[in-house]
Amino acid sequence: MAKTRSYSKKREGILEVMRQTNCHPSAEWVYQKLKPKFPDLSLGTVYRNISLFKEEGTVISIGTVGGQERYDANLAPHAHLVCDKCGAVADVWTELPVDSFYQEVEGTCGGKILRHEVIFHGLCQNCLEAETAFIES
Amino acid sequence: MAKTRSYSKKREGILEVMRQTNCHPSAEWVYQKLKPKFPDLSLGTVYRNISLFKEEGTVISIGTVGGQERYDANLAPHAHLVCDKCGAVADVWTELPVDSFYQEVEGTCGGKILRHEVIFHGLCQNCLEAETAFIES
DNA sequence: TTCGTTGCAAACATTTTGCAGTTTC
DNA sequence: GAAACTGCAAAATGTTTGCAACGAA
Numbered sequence: 001m002a003k004t005r006s007y008s009k010k011r012e013g014i015l016e017v018m019r020q021t022n023c024h025p026s027a028e029w030v031y032q033k034l035k036p037k038f039p040d041l042s043l044g045t046v047y048r049n050i051s052l053f054k055e056e057g058t059v060i061s062i063g064t065v066g067g068q069e070r071y072d073a074n075l076a077p078h079a080h081l082v083c084d085k086c087g088a089v090a091d092v093w094t095e096l097p098v099d100s101f102y103q104e105v106e107g108t109c110g111g112k113i114l115r116h117e118v119i120f121h122g123l124c125q126n127c128l129e130a131e132t133a134f135i136e137s
Numbered sequence: 138m139a140k141t142r143s144y145s146k147k148r149e150g151i152l153e154v155m156r157q158t159n160c161h162p163s164a165e166w167v168y169q170k171l172k173p174k175f176p177d178l179s180l181g182t183v184y185r186n187i188s189l190f191k192e193e194g195t196v197i198s199i200g201t202v203g204g205q206e207r208y209d210a211n212l213a214p215h216a217h218l219v220c221d222k223c224g225a226v227a228d229v230w231t232e233l234p235v236d237s238f239y240q241e242v243e244g245t246c247g248g249k250i251l252r253h254e255v256i257f258h259g260l261c262q263n264c265l266e267a268e269t270a271f272i273e274s
Numbered sequence: 275t276t277c278g279t280t281g282c283a284a285a286c287a288t289t290t291t292g293c294a295g296t297t298t299c
Numbered sequence: 300g301a302a303a304c305t306g307c308a309a310a311a312t313g314t315t316t317g318c319a320a321c322g323a324a
């Protein structure tokens with residue numbers, strides 16, 4: 001049978017922090033962000049709770065950037081832009097018609113598609129502006 | 138100035154193995170595959186050379202599956218299907234018109250897009266068939 | 275009281291690195 | 300001979316886990 005779940009102030013805090021940001025945080029980032037509020041917080045607890053969130057679908061993993069897994073608590077379907085320079089992950093809300101290809105893709109590869117992810121790579125706004133300023137100087 | 142590059146039999150072997158498979162190998166997989174041919178091969182050498190390939194664009198990283206980075210030496214633009222069950226990565230050759238949105242996306246997010254990646258998640262053909270067989274039994 | 279939750283530190287797994295010896299040019 | 304390449308083992312990094320103490324129901 002399914003495991004019961006007790007209330008936990010720290011779990012609540014972890015989810016809250018993840019929902020309040022759109023920086024697609026790593027576990028470490030969440031930990032640092034919460035450390036002032038919960039001085040006895042442990043990194044293991046952050047990992048354990050994020051694990052739970054992933055299992056129940058409360059947050060999703062959007063991949064690894066610079067060796068660290070990054071998460072998103074915003075479940076509305078959207079794409080991401082990963083900055084090659086600074087590792088920032090920005091939301092991309094442009095609608096991309098990838099969904100409409102599921103059936104076609106399943107037909108050619110013989111598998112079953114449950115979801116998809118679009119990741120753009122390049123420069124975030126900050127790094128692009130910094131680079132442009134440098135070239136113009 | 139740019140560093141010169143010497144010939145290396147092992148480097149050649151590593152690239153050859155990566156080009157001959159379409160399993161999107163991890164460093165460990167490449168190492169195991171080459172160990173019989175080069176009994177004194179070291180895992181560090183595999184990592185170092187794959188690093189070079191990535192820098193010069195000879196292979197690309199397609200992300201991390203089950204904690205291991207996976208690579209693709211096939212540079213023709215295509216998408217991938219990552220199996221949630223067994224971690225296999227399959228090529229998806231269906232053309233997805235994501236490129237045509239670069240300009241629009243750059244306009245809304247203010248960054249610079251250099252490339253993109255589409256990752257489908259679900260079940261590979263093998264795992265789908267296994268599951269179907271199980272349900273029908 | 276029972277069982278989920280946590281801190282802590284140790285354990286793990288993957289990847290990187292320093293160094294001394296080897297190979298390429 | 301100089302510079303690149305490699306094996307090896309140690310280090311670094313991110314993540315997981317065992318256990319005893321703690322907190323919620």
